[in-house]
Amino acid sequence: MDVDSRKFIELSATAVRNESLKTSMGLLGAGLSMRRAQAKAGLAEFDALRDEARDIKNDVLANLDAYLEAFEAQVTRQGGVVHWASTDEEARDAILAICRDADARTVTKSKSMVTEEIELVPHLEAHGITAVETDLGEYIIQLRRERPSHIIAPAIHLNKDEVSETFFEHHRKLGYNERLTERADLVGEARHVLRDKFLGADVGISGANFLIAESGTVVLVTNEGNAELTTSLPKTHIVVTGIEKVVPTFEDAATFIRLLGRSAAGMEISQYTSFITGPAREGDADGPRNFHVVLVDNGRSRMIGTEFQDMLRCIRCSACLNHCPVYLSVGGHAYGSVYNGPMGAVLTPGLSSIGDAGHLPNASTFCGKCEEVCPVRIPLPRMMRAWRNRESEAKLNPVGMRWGLRGWQWLATHPRLYRLATRLGIGVLRRIARGDSSYLSHMPLAAGNWTRDRDFPTPSPTSFVAQWEDKL
Amino acid sequence: MSEEKPRRREVALFATCLVDLVRPDIGFDVARLVLDAGFKVVVPPLQTCCGQPNYNGGDKSGAMAMARRNIDLLMPYEYVVVPSGSCGGMIAHHYPELLSGDTVYAGRARRLAERVYELSRFLVDVADYQPSRRLEGTVTYHDACAGLRELGIKSGPRTLLERAGAQVVESGQAEACCGFGGTFCIKYPDISNAMLERKVADIEATGAATVVAGELGCLMNIEGKLHRTGRPIAARHFAQLLAPEQKS
Ligand code: SF4
Numbered sequence: 001m002d003v004d005s006r007k008f009i010e011l012s013a014t015a016v017r018n019e020s021l022k023t024s025m026g027l028l029g030a031g032l033s034m035r036r037a038q039a040k041a042g043l044a045e046f047d048a049l050r051d052e053a054r055d056i057k058n059d060v061l062a063n064l065d066a067y068l069e070a071f072e073a074q075v076t077r078q079g080g081v082v083h084w085a086s087t088d089e090e091a092r093d094a095i096l097a098i099c100r101d102a103d104a105r106t107v108t109k110s111k112s113m114v115t116e117e118i119e120l121v122p123h124l125e126a127h128g129i130t131a132v133e134t135d136l137g138e139y140i141i142q143l144r145r146e147r148p149s150h151i152i153a154p155a156i157h158l159n160k161d162e163v164s165e166t167f168f169e170h171h172r173k174l175g176y177n178e179r180l181t182e183r184a185d186l187v188g189e190a191r192h193v194l195r196d197k198f199l200g201a202d203v204g205i206s207g208a209n210f211l212i213a214e215s216g217t218v219v220l221v222t223n224e225g226n227a228e229l230t231t232s233l234p235k236t237h238i239v240v241t242g243i244e245k246v247v248p249t250f251e252d253a254a255t256f257i258r259l260l261g262r263s264a265a266g267m268e269i270s271q272y273t274s275f276i277t278g279p280a281r282e283g284d285a286d287g288p289r290n291f292h293v294v295l296v297d298n299g300r301s302r303m304i305g306t307e308f309q310d311m312l313r314c315i316r317c318s319a320c321l322n323h324c325p326v327y328l329s330v331g332g333h334a335y336g337s338v339y340n341g342p343m344g345a346v347l348t349p350g351l352s353s354i355g356d357a358g359h360l361p362n363a364s365t366f367c368g369k370c371e372e373v374c375p376v377r378i379p380l381p382r383m384m385r386a387w388r389n390r391e392s393e394a395k396l397n398p399v400g401m402r403w404g405l406r407g408w409q410w411l412a413t414h415p416r417l418y419r420l421a422t423r424l425g426i427g428v429l430r431r432i433a434r435g436d437s438s439y440l441s442h443m444p445l446a447a448g449n450w451t452r453d454r455d456f457p458t459p460s461p462t463s464f465v466a467q468w469e470d471k472l
Numbered sequence: 473m474s475e476e477k478p479r480r481r482e483v484a485l486f487a488t489c490l491v492d493l494v495r496p497d498i499g500f501d502v503a504r505l506v507l508d509a510g511f512k513v514v515v516p517p518l519q520t521c522c523g524q525p526n527y528n529g530g531d532k533s534g535a536m537a538m539a540r541r542n543i544d545l546l547m548p549y550e551y552v553v554v555p556s557g558s559c560g561g562m563i564a565h566h567y568p569e570l571l572s573g574d575t576v577y578a579g580r581a582r583r584l585a586e587r588v589y590e591l592s593r594f595l596v597d598v599a600d601y602q603p604s605r606r607l608e609g610t611v612t613y614h615d616a617c618a619g620l621r622e623l624g625i626k627s628g629p630r631t632l633l634e635r636a637g638a639q640v641v642e643s644g645q646a647e648a649c650c651g652f653g654g655t656f657c658i659k660y661p662d663i664s665n666a667m668l669e670r671k672v673a674d675i676e677a678t679g680a681a682t683v684v685a686g687e688l689g690c691l692m693n694i695e696g697k698l699h700r701t702g703r704p705i706a707a708r709h710f711a712q713l714l715a716p717e718q719k720s
Contacts, residue, residue: 365653392530409534454696464499
């Protein structure tokens with residue numbers, strides 16, 4: 001998994017000054033949080049469903065091997081094949097091997113974050129296989145050679161004009177010479193271009209929202225219908241997904257489906273919810289002849305039994321991103337990981353390392369909004385805090401921070417010296433403020449980051465505790 | 473002389489490091505409020521910081537040392553009142569979790585947690601306080617994150633302000649984070665500033681003359697921005713507005 005958060009500060013500095021991104025993020029935040037709130041208000045048992053969903057996933061994670069084996073047995077019984085990939089490399093190799101068996105030259109893909117995580121498309125292309133993204137957002141960013149900036153709305157960082165420009169540039173060679181300005185026309189053109197790709201594809205690759213253990217069924221929740229064309233037209237269908245997606249029963253899947261659309265976009269149900277069980281049967285009008293499921297671990301099982309286990313309950317609904325004031329300030333690309341926002345801040349270091357993803361769990365005020373909206377009640381702030389502990393224990397955070405905190409703790413546990421040191425510190429600040437000014441507009445060292453954008457109320461000369469003691 | 477009045481119950485005031493060091497006047501406002509509500513106020517003189525910077529900054533062992541010390545300091549009192557949702561949450565929620573594996577302190581942390589009150593919670597739920605102070609005009613309330621989401625503080629401060637006669641106008645995003653976040657605002661100044669700009673615009677849109685909150689960190693952040701950008705809006709802790717006027 002390609003992760004690098006080291007440029008987070010520079011990238012976020014650029015991002016907050018990008019006016020078009022600000023507009024997109026403003027619309028995303030306001031629109032989706034309002035719709036989610038309405039959907040929540042419209043379903044009396046919403047919070048009870050969240051508890052139920054949390055409990056189901058906790059049971060799954062406690063018995064993950066058993067549920068996955070049950071799922072595999074069912075897929076096999078239906079005539080499909082399950083492949084176990086413990087790393088991203090194993091996953092890529094398994095998928096490439098299936099494509100080669102199918103003599104594939106062209107592959108269509110529906111949306112899948114796991115294929116982004118394992119960097120599948122570049123791998124297929126490097127081996128001479130053309131892979132076409134068919135989700136509209138994914139298609140747009142594939143043309144632009146970008147990475148997704150949001151787990152369900154991958155091109156949310158772009159505006160209509162940018163999409164229009166991208167289509168004009170890439171579709172001209174296919175004979176589309178008009179520069180389109182209307183949303184509907186842009187969608188129409190993409191649909192035309194993609195139609196031939198669907199018909200010509202040798203293999204279809206999809207993700208999965210849920211895997212049902214009792215029946216070996218793969219559940220796909222989408223809004224564009226592209227996943228249905230991807231999974232039913234080609235002769236071979238490959239499902240690529242993470243091991244944590246399994247749920248015990250159809251009934252359980254229904255609980256999650258009720259939460260997913262509402263949490264993501266305030267939708268009672270998405271446009272398409274497909275249940276795919278094995279390859280086409282004798283007499284079926286369509287459907288793939290070969291059906292494969294690639295189950296990707298890639299660091300997930302390492303999180304089980306740690307303080308990060310709860311993260312594996314995530315159903316990738318994006319509610320935490322849509323409500324996160326940090327994500328909505330910088331957008332997804334600043335994070336340097338395909339998983340971003342609060343869920344990415346916890347998951348990314350789990351799948352890669354805290355060294356590579358250090359900024360992610362640090363860039364949070366712990367406002368707690370993410371946990372408030374998470375449909376499976378993942379305590380995201382608590383886990384970000386746990387990552388900060390790991391980072392500090394491994395001495396990977398700035399040394400000034402570590403010593404600063406140690407010094408503060410020492411003073412705070414030595415009250416007399418604390419009084420003395422804080423009085424000296426306040427004296428310095430009052431000196432800078434020249435005695436009587438009630439605000440500081442400049443402060444030294446790191447505190448200068450405060451006064452760059454706001455003033456600092458000048459502290460009173462004598463602390464509350466000292467004044468109180470005097471009065472007695 | 474046998475008709476002795478029942479002894480006033482004792483409240484320990486944990487001022488928090490920010491109130492203690494930056495805005496000591498708020499500490500006196502809190503003390504006057506608690507007195508006016510019919511309690512006796514004690515200020516444990518050896519108090520320092522609750523340990524949040526360490527707890528949130530990856531220094532778990534430092535935070536544990538600070539938690540143990542504060543438990544020893546505050547255990548003797550019947551009530552502990554804290555004019556901050558985040559420090560209150562730290563003591564009430566995070567101390568028991570931090571020390572859950574400590575044979576001596578786990579139980580003490582839980583017992584202390586039952587006696588720690590964020591100021592508005594104490595005034596409304598324990599004291600059923602009717603402010604003697606009269607307020608006029610409109611204010612808007614900013615729900616600081618930890619108080620709101622860790623302690624569930626939402627209606628208490630508004631109730632008190634309204635009981636005193638203030639008109640509370642709601643902003644569109646009262647529950648949105650102001651971008652303070654302790655060391656966050658120093659570590660990520662650009663993001664912090666983006667959040668803060670949205671917050672002050674939201675406050676300004678209410679037309680209220682004063683923004684009120686129960687968290688000094690957020691107030692310093694918001695006030696600093698209001699002042700820097702020349703917006704004529706005051707930022708106040710609710711204790712500053714509600715405290716009975718000082719007899720001179
Ligand atoms: S962490 Fe929760 S809110 Fe965020 S994407 Fe996952 S399930 Fe949704």
